[in-house]
Each structure stands twice: as C-alpha cells, then as structure tokens.
Amino acid sequence: MKWSLYIGKPAGIKVFIHWTFILLVIWLSWMHLQQGHGLFEIILGLIFLAALFGCITLHEFGHALAARRYGIGTRDINLLPIGGVARLERMPEDPKEELVVAIAGPAVNVVIAIGLYLIMLVLGQSNTELSHHVAGGNFLADLLLINIILVLFNLIPAFPMDGGRVLRALLAFKMKRSKATRVAASVGQLLAIGFVLFGLFYNPWLLFIGIFVFIGAGAESQQVTMQESLREVKAKDLITTGYPALPQTASVSKAATAFMESREPELVITDDEERFVGLLSYERIIEEMQKGHFNNPVVNLVKEEVQTLTPDALIYELLPQIQQSGQRIFPVLDDDRLAGVISHTDLIRLLEQNQAVSASGHRH
Numbered sequence: 001m002k003w004s005l006y007i008g009k010p011a012g013i014k015v016f017i018h019w020t021f022i023l024l025v026i027w028l029s030w031m032h033l034q035q036g037h038g039l040f041e042i043i044l045g046l047i048f049l050a051a052l053f054g055c056i057t058l059h060e061f062g063h064a065l066a067a068r069r070y071g072i073g074t075r076d077i078n079l080l081p082i083g084g085v086a087r088l089e090r091m092p093e094d095p096k097e098e099l100v101v102a103i104a105g106p107a108v109n110v111v112i113a114i115g116l117y118l119i120m121l122v123l124g125q126s127n128t129e130l131s132h133h134v135a136g137g138n139f140l141a142d143l144l145l146i147n148i149i150l151v152l153f154n155l156i157p158a159f160p161m162d163g164g165r166v167l168r169a170l171l172a173f174k175m176k177r178s179k180a181t182r183v184a185a186s187v188g189q190l191l192a193i194g195f196v197l198f199g200l201f202y203n204p205w206l207l208f209i210g211i212f213v214f215i216g217a218g219a220e221s222q223q224v225t226m227q228e229s230l231r232e233v234k235a236k237d238l239i240t241t242g243y244p245a246l247p248q249t250a251s252v253s254k255a256a257t258a259f260m261e262s263r264e265p266e267l268v269i270t271d272d273e274e275r276f277v278g279l280l281s282y283e284r285i286i287e288e289m290q291k292g293h294f295n296n297p298v299v300n301l302v303k304e305e306v307q308t309l310t311p312d313a314l315i316y317e318l319l320p321q322i323q324q325s326g327q328r329i330f331p332v333l334d335d336d337r338l339a340g341v342i343s344h345t346d347l348i349r350l351l352e353q354n355q356a357v358s359a360s361g362h363r364h
C-alpha cells in the first residue's frame with residue numbers, strides 16, 4: 001500500500017502504518033508543548049499513543065484470526081490515524097460466521113480492558129480511585145477507558161462499525177442477507193440522525209460521531225447492497241438479444257458473409273426447428289475457406305460442447321466454470337431455444353465491478 005510503512009508480519013498478516021501518523025505524533029507533541037509539558041510527558045504521551053494503536057491492532061487481529069478460522073484470508077492490516085482497517089478477502093456469508101468475525105474485534109478490547117483492570121487491582125489501585133486516576137491522567141486507567149470506548153463505539157449498530165455487521169448477521173438469521181443488509185443500513189442511518197440531533201443540543205462529540213456514522217453507513221450500505229446485488233445478477237439480466245444465428249444447413253460462404261456483417265467472433269448455430277446446436281467460430285470458417293470448401297454446410301464445423309446458461313442461472317455461482325471454459329460468448333437457453341447471449345466482455349465488467357467493491361474491505 002502506498003504511503004505506508006511496512007512494520008511486520010505477525011501470524012502471517014502484513015501490518016502497515018500510514019505515513020500520516022507522523023502528523024499525529026507532531027500534533028500530540030505540540031499539544032504537550034503548548035501546555036508547558038516537558039520531554040517526559042511528551043514521551044509518555046507518545047507511549048500512550050503507541051499503546052492505543054497496539055490495542056487497535058490487536059482488535060484488527062481479532063477479526064483477521066476469526067476470519068481465518070473460516071478459511072478467509074486477510075490481505076493486510078492498515079493503521080491510519082483515524083483507526084485500523086483489516087482488509088479481509090471477503091466477509092463470511094453464513095450469519096453465524098459473520099457474527100463471530102464481527103464480534104471478535106471488540107471482544108479483544110473487552111479482554112484487554114479486563115486485563116488492565118486486573119493489573120490495576122494488583123497494583124493496588126482500587127475501584128474508588130479509578131475515576132480519580134482517569135481524571136488525573138493515569139496511564140493504565142486511560143488505556144482501560146480507551147478500550148471501553150473502543151468497544152462501545154464499535155458496537156454502535158451501524159455500518160461501517162462492527163455493530164452494523166453484528167446487526168446484519170443477527171437479522172440474516174431471520175431474513176435474506178440482502179434484505180438484512182438494507183435493514184441494518186437503515187437502522188444505522190436513523191441512529192446517525194438521532195446522534196446528530198442529540199449532539200446538536202447536548203454533546204458536540206455525539207454530533208461528530210453522528211456525522212461519521214451517517215457518511216459511513218451511507219457509503220457502506222451502498223457498497224454492500226451493490227455487492228449483494230451483484231450476487232443476485234441472473235443470466236437474463238446481462239443478456240444481449242438479437243444475436244446473429246445461422247441454421248446448421250448454411251454453407252461456409254454464407255457463414256463468412258454473416259461473420260462480416262455481424263463482426264462477431266462466434267455465431268450461434270441452430271437446427272431446423274431453431275433449437276440451439278452449438279457455436280461456430282470465425283477461425284474455423286477462415287480455415288475452411290483457405291481449403292476452398294465454400295459450399296460445405298457448417299454443421300460439421302460446429303462446436304457442440306459449449307457452456308450454456310439458463311435465464312435464471314446466478315452468474316456469481318457459475319463464474320468459476322465460466323472462466324474455465326475460455327468461451328467468448330455464452331448462449332442463454334430457454335428450453336433449447338436461444339434467449340440471447342452474454343459476452344465475455346460483459347462478464348469481465350461485472351467481475352471488475354465486484355472486485356472494486358470488495359477491495360474496500362472492513363473498516364472502522
């Protein structure tokens with residue numbers, strides 16, 4: 001990733017840190033200097049920053065390692081000044097698995113918070129002093145508080161927060177995933193509006209969170225719905241009708257004319273009753289013309305072992321077979337009759353759209 005510094009590969013997952021982190025370090029140091037703090041406070045502040053992002057990194061590893069359990073890899077983990085991003089190859093579609101992957105991140109922060117609390121107990125800092133230390137700027141108490149905030153913030157039931165995915169997964173136990181996504185996205189945006197209104201009157205922090213969630217929920221739901229809708233694309237949605245077809249009794253020279261007129265690399269060949277027989281490539285016709293076989297019927301030149309689709313076939317599920325076939329066009333058949341064709345170019349376009357969508361990854 002551009003503008004990022006590679007820092008290591010724990011558990012086989014590459015971790016990058018964004019260069020803009022330097023700005024955060026400079027800003028933090030400047031704030032300390034402004035308050036008349038010395039070098040010790042600045043160093044302590046930077047250690048705290050490192051500890052905070054350590055917790056965020058562990059949170060991301062929570063997602064990544066949970067996903068690995070279900071055979072889903074993680075491209076990398078990126079640390080940005082606004083938080084971490086684990087770029088999972090995909091989100092699991094099984095609601096139970098998605099629930100586990102989404103909740104694994106915040107669960108890590110719960111464990112860290114409990115750990116910090118126990119350490120503080122051992123160090124003799126009792127519960128009653130906790131608030132005092134938080135206010136007074138105690139390192140461990142601050143870190144504990146930050147982890148609790150991370151849990152609460154991430155569990156807001158709105159995309160792009162983990163809570164949005166948790167909500168979607170819970171809804172998906174009861175309804176179709178695409179519908180669950182839309183409902184979860186709407187809940188998130190309603191919540192964001194609530195935050196903004198409440199924040200306007202009571203707390204500017206909520207206003208900020210509300211705007212963040214509203215923008216995030218909008219973008220994420222758009223992406224997710226797009227991804228979902230790609231999964232629902234059927235052959236008939238991509239179909240091109242009126243594709244040139246030729247009867248199998250036609251001659252080679254007739255086929256040559258049809259190729260020149262249509263400028264297509266393949267022709268559909270049909271029988272006497274206009275049922276689909278196979279595909280004829282222009283390379284075959286050129287070969288035959290070179291041999292001088294102008295008047296032979298094309299019936300013997302037809303490739304009959306062709307990957308065909310039914311109008312209701314889900315393209316997404318057939319993509320592996322479609323890619324392996326190496327065909328330039330895919331006939332869509334409705335009871336042996338040609339309903340239309342799908343070109344390889346149309347499929348590539350669909351794939352690219354899908355990759356552009358899924359590359360955006362998990363974010364909060």
Ligand SMILES: [Zn+2]
Nearest residue numbers: 105154162364
């Ligand atoms: Zn998370």
